[in-house]
Amino acid sequence: MDIYNLTEIIAKQGFPIALSILLIFRIDRFMQEIVIAQKEGYRQILENIKEIHHTITNLNQQNREYYSLHFAEVEKELSGMKGKLGRIE
DSSP states (O other), X not given: OOXXXXXXXXXXXXXXXXXXXXXXXXXXXXXXXXXXXXXXXXXXXXXXXXXXXHHHHHHHHHHHHXXXXXXXXXXXXXXXXXXXXXXHO
């Protein structure tokens, strides 16, 4: 084989192989970026879910405290009304 035939074989066969390898590496890097972005997205979603859970828990606690207080006030008013009604009879 002479150098001309060798360069011709490399030019015809080597370029497509080299291009294929380059494209494989680019696709691999792109896939890695997608995986990293997906993990970051999952992490952000998890943080948002934790924040929402915390907010809902706080609101539920505030509602329980408010309604407990309101119930106690209503109970006092009703007991006062019972006393007034008892005296009227």
